[in-house]
Amino acid sequence: MFQASEKAGILLALCGLLLIGATSLGFSTSQYAMNLIGQIAAFALLALSLDLLWGFCGILSLGHGLFFAIGGYLVAMHLVKVTFDATGTPPDFMLFMGWDSLPFYYFQLDSIAYLIVAIAAVTTVVSFVFGYVSFRSRVTGVYFAIITQALVYMVMLYMFRNDSGFGGNNGMTGFKEIFGMPASGSTTAAFLCGGSLATLGLCLYGCKKLVDSPIGQFMLAVREDESRLRFLGVNTVHIKLIAWCISAILAAMAGFLYVPQVGIVNPTILSPELSIEIAAWVALGGRGSLLGPILGAVVISGLKFILTGLAPDLWPFILATLIICVVIWSPNGLADTSSHVASFYRRLGSLTSIKGRSQP
Amino acid sequence: MTTKQALYVSGLNVSFGNFAVLKNLSWTVDFGEVRGVIGPNGAGKTTLLDSLTGKTRYQSGDIYVKDTVSIKNLTEIEIAKLGIGRKFQKPSVFSGLSGFQNLEIALRAGHSRSIYQPKLTSRQREKIHETSELIGLSSELSRNAGTLAHGQKQWLEIGMLIIAEPSVILLDEPVAGMNSEERGKTAELISNIRGPNIAVVVVEHDMEFVGQVCDTVTVLHDGRVMIEGPMGVVQADPQVIDVYLGKEAASASSH
Numbered sequence: 001m002f003q004a005s006e007k008a009g010i011l012l013a014l015c016g017l018l019l020i021g022a023t024s025l026g027f028s029t030s031q032y033a034m035n036l037i038g039q040i041a042a043f044a045l046l047a048l049s050l051d052l053l054w055g056f057c058g059i060l061s062l063g064h065g066l067f068f069a070i071g072g073y074l075v076a077m078h079l080v081k082v083t084f085d086a087t088g089t090p091p092d093f094m095l096f097m098g099w100d101s102l103p104f105y106y107f108q109l110d111s112i113a114y115l116i117v118a119i120a121a122v123t124t125v126v127s128f129v130f131g132y133v134s135f136r137s138r139v140t141g142v143y144f145a146i147i148t149q150a151l152v153y154m155v156m157l158y159m160f161r162n163d164s165g166f167g168g169n170n171g172m173t174g175f176k177e178i179f180g181m182p183a184s185g186s187t188t189a190a191f192l193c194g195g196s197l198a199t200l201g202l203c204l205y206g207c208k209k210l211v212d213s214p215i216g217q218f219m220l221a222v223r224e225d226e227s228r229l230r231f232l233g234v235n236t237v238h239i240k241l242i243a244w245c246i247s248a249i250l251a252a253m254a255g256f257l258y259v260p261q262v263g264i265v266n267p268t269i270l271s272p273e274l275s276i277e278i279a280a281w282v283a284l285g286g287r288g289s290l291l292g293p294i295l296g297a298v299v300i301s302g303l304k305f306i307l308t309g310l311a312p313d314l315w316p317f318i319l320a321t322l323i324i325c326v327v328i329w330s331p332n333g334l335a336d337t338s339s340h341v342a343s344f345y346r347r348l349g350s351l352t353s354i355k356g357r358s359q360p
Numbered sequence: 361m362t363t364k365q366a367l368y369v370s371g372l373n374v375s376f377g378n379f380a381v382l383k384n385l386s387w388t389v390d391f392g393e394v395r396g397v398i399g400p401n402g403a404g405k406t407t408l409l410d411s412l413t414g415k416t417r418y419q420s421g422d423i424y425v426k427d428t429v430s431i432k433n434l435t436e437i438e439i440a441k442l443g444i445g446r447k448f449q450k451p452s453v454f455s456g457l458s459g460f461q462n463l464e465i466a467l468r469a470g471h472s473r474s475i476y477q478p479k480l481t482s483r484q485r486e487k488i489h490e491t492s493e494l495i496g497l498s499s500e501l502s503r504n505a506g507t508l509a510h511g512q513k514q515w516l517e518i519g520m521l522i523i524a525e526p527s528v529i530l531l532d533e534p535v536a537g538m539n540s541e542e543r544g545k546t547a548e549l550i551s552n553i554r555g556p557n558i559a560v561v562v563v564e565h566d567m568e569f570v571g572q573v574c575d576t577v578t579v580l581h582d583g584r585v586m587i588e589g590p591m592g593v594v595q596a597d598p599q600v601i602d603v604y605l606g607k608e609a610a611s612a613s614s615h
Contacts, residue, residue, distance in 0.1 A: 214468065214476050217457070221465050224454040231413060231448075232469040232520065233440030288456075 005290040009205030012041075016198025023190040031186035035261055038193030040301050041200045042258035047281040047297035048203060048290065049250030054279070055287035056211050057243040058223030060141070063148030065275040066155055067248040069265075070123050071255025073159075073166055076265040078115045079175040080167075081106050087176055093167045103165040112179065119252050127248035128241065135237045135244075140226070149272055156270035171266025178260045189261070196257045200294075203250055207290055210246070219243050280319070284326050286333025295334050364427070366391045366528050366559030367412065371421035374407055374583075381407045383583035384421070391527070394550060394560040396574030396591070398567070400603060403580040405563045406449065409530050413446045414439040426527060440469075445521030446530040451513035455506030459497055459516055462505050463488045463523055470524025487523065494552060495519035496545060511542040515549065522553055529553065529560045535569050547573045567595070 023029070046068055054060045080091050081102060094102070108114045130151065134144055162168035181188040210216050218239045221229050226236050259265045268274070277300075285296020300319065308315050330336050367389040374382040382404045389395050397405050410416035412423060414436035423431050431439050454462050467484060468475050474484070492498040495515040500508060505516060514534060521529050534550075535543045543566070550573045554560055564570050570577060571591035579586045579594055581603050587594055594600055 214478065217461055217465060218468075218475070220456055220461075221454045224456050225452050228448070228452040228454065229465070229469070230436050231415075231440050231446055232466055232524065233437055234469045234475070235437050 003208065005208045006205055008291055008294075009201045009203075009208060011201065012204065013198045013201030016194045016196070016201060019194035019197065020191060023187055023194065028186055029190045031184075031189045034186065034189035034193040036305060038189065038196045038261045039258060040298055040305075041193070041196035042254045042261065043281070043301045044294040044297040045196070045200045045203055045257065046251055046254040046278055047285065047293040048200070048207060049247045049254065050278050051282045051285075051287060051290065051293035052207055052210070052250065053243055053247040054282055055289070055293070056216065056223065057219040057240060058226075059240060059244065060145045060279065061148045061244075061247075062145045062272070062275050062279060063150075063152035064247075064251050064278050065270050065272075066148075066152045067123055067127065067251035068255040068258070068274070068278075069152075069155070069159075069270045070126065071119050071252035071257075072259040072265045072269055073172075073255075074109070074115060074119045074122065075256045075259050076172040076175075077106055077166070078109045078112070079178060079260065080172050081110045083174065083176045085110055089174075091167065091172060091174065092170055093162055093165065093172075096162050096168070097165075105165070119256055120249065123248050123252040124245055127245045131241050131244040132237070135240045149275065152270055152275050153272055156267045159267040159270055167266065169267060171264055173264035173266075175260070175263060183263065192257070192261050196261070199253060199257060203253070204290060204294070207250075211290070215239065215242060280323060282333075284323060284333055286335030289333070289335040292333045292335025299334065364390050365424070366426065367561075368424040368427065369408075369412075369421070370424070372408075372411065372418055372423065373420045374404075374411055374416060374418045381583055382411070382418070385580075385584055386421075387578065387585055389528070389559045389561060391559050392554070392556045393576060394554050394562065394574050396570040396577040397561060397563045397580060398565070398570060398577060398594075399580035399586075404583045405580055406532060408580070409446060409532055409561075409563060412439075412528075412530060413444060443525070443527035444530065445524060445526040445528070447514070447517045447521060447532060447534060449532040449536065451510065451517055453505040453508075453513050453516050453520070455504070457505055458502050459492065459505050459508070460488060460501040462516055463491055463501075463519055466520035467523045470526075491519045491523045494522070495549060511538045511545075514538070514546070518546075518549060518553075527558060529558065531560065531562045531564075533564055534562060535564060535566050543569055567591075571595075 019029075046064065049067070050061060050064050084090060084102060090100075094100070109118065134147060139147060158164055159166055160169045166172070175183045177183055178188055178192070181191060211219070218229070218234065219242075222236050222239050222243075229236050255269070281296040281300055282293040283296070284300060285294065286292025300322070303318070304315060307318060326333060330340055365388050367387070369385060369387040372382050372385040373380065385404070385408070387408075397408070399405055407416060411418050412431075414431065414434060418432075425431055425439075425442050425444065429442060431442070434442075454465065457465070464480065467488060468477070480488075488501075489498065492501050495518060497508075497512060497516060497519065500512060505513065508516060518529075518531070518534065531550075535546050538546065547569060550560060550562070562570060562574055574591065576588060577591050577594045578588045579600050586603070587597050587600060
């Protein structure tokens with residue numbers, strides 16, 4: 001009755017909630033494992049956000065790190081403010097700049113409710129304005145991808161400045177408390193991991209509902225032939241904006257989940273490398289399938305966690321080899337592997353049956 | 361009903377750079393008729409359709425739809441909303457979606473209120489099935505549109521136009537690449553579409569087909585209307601034979 005991605009979504013959400021429940025009952029877990037799983041879940045959500053846009057609406061963004069960073073930076077600002085208010089120790093950038101109070105845009109950020117509203121508002125405004133201008137001027141395909149890349153790069157350069165009030169090139173770190181919990185410790189890690197898994201599951205379920213809805217059908221139609229849709233009298237700008245803004249919000253949620261788990265945010269999350277890596281997760285996992293990109297993010301970032309420790313110099317080569325292999329043997333991504341295996345067995349079967357027949 | 365003219369083109373000029381494609385072209389199509397447009401390559405047939413649908417902007421002159429509405433400053437989306445549907449020369453269907461979904465999207469697109477309406481009404485479902493019967497694809501509705509045969513894609517695209525109940529249907533080479541049986545089916549489909557409140561324009565190279573489905577034929581040559589009339593009259597015109605049919609006859613005999 002439920003389709004695979006719906007089942008997986010429910011299952012992930014249940015796992016997350018179960019983990020939160022067990023942890024609050026005092027069940028203890030490995031901090032390292034929780035941290036690893038939680039971060040990968042945040043990356044998976046990031047991959048899902050780009051897949052919704054690229055796989056289902058045909059819009060490639062090579063700047064999705066921007067929305068990830070909006071969520072990440074805002075949550076870091078919240079954590080900095082909470083830490084400063086509690087301990088009185090100013091963050092590094094205040095010392096550099098000789099400031100004795102946080103800039104005005106930190107106003108009210110100690111409230112979690114305000115933080116969530118701020119993330120939603122900033123992400124929606126930025127994505128809406130940028131999307132509206134680009135889609136209205138009919139910037140599409142590779143040109144759109146290049147502009148998004150330029151945008152994320154531009155923001156990165158700004159964030160490197162110490163006087164921006166966002167931590168400059170050192171970023172923001174040294175958080176003492178995370179959502180009322182101590183910054184480090186296995187309990188905090190387990191809660192954050194459970195929260196990330198549950199969010200990922202719910203978003204996966206929601207995305208499945210979205211792509212099956214009429215809006216989802218129109219998104220696919222935009223992907224297949226945008227001009228045909230226009231000549232049927234549909235203003236495709238609206239559909240693209242819906243997909244773009246929802247995708248941006250999902251990416252911001254991923255950033256919101258990611259930064260508390262790594263305990264630091266700095267401009268490297270705005271670097272083009274991360275944004276391209278997101279596209280690599282999606283391409284490897286399988287565009288246009290909801291589970292594929294999640295699998296892609298899990299496999300690649302999992303491998304990265306292991307291999308950058310064992311053989312840091314080799315990692316780029318391994319990633320490149322992996323991408324080439326997928327492009328050659330499974331152009332629709334890892335999600336499509338099962339159909340390849342099936343067709344391999346079919347071919348094997350027909351081969352043996354031919355042999356069988358040729359023998360008298 | 362007082363409106364008679366579905367399309368009224370008045371002194372239309374379209375040029376690309378210094379190259380004039382349509383030169384002071386004036387032309388009308390009435391409701392209720394099926395009009396053929398023929399002419400040698402480069403005569404401006406596709407450019408005329410592009411101007412009628414807002415794909416190409418015209419430099420001077422004007423186009424009126426339903427007697428009074430000028431489309432000069434309208435986008436292709438607004439023009440489509442006026443009820444002008446176009447089938448492209450290359451079949452353009454949404455290949456990743458099923459035939460049913462293709463028709464559903466066209467139906468929703470034709471009625472802006474129902475674009476995001478969660479469920480189709482039973483009347484709408486019925487309409488999709490009626491249309492699929494009309495285009496002869498009722499047994500292929502669940503198939504991915506990208507896997508349909510070339511002719512079936514053409515019919516599906518025509519179905520996507522008629523399901524939105526347009527006033528004008530523009531068909532750019534509807535039988536290109538079809539065999540004679542498929543051509544016959546397409547001719548039947550066009551005669552089923554025609555009605556007092558709709559104008560059908562067929563741009564085609566296949567003379568036999570044009571003669572079969574169209575009441576009147578317009579011959580375009582060098583960006584102008586050369587002659588207009590029933591197929592029999594047009595085919596007998598010495599000028600037409602010279603610029604178009606003659607060339608074909610000459611090239612046919614040279615092979």
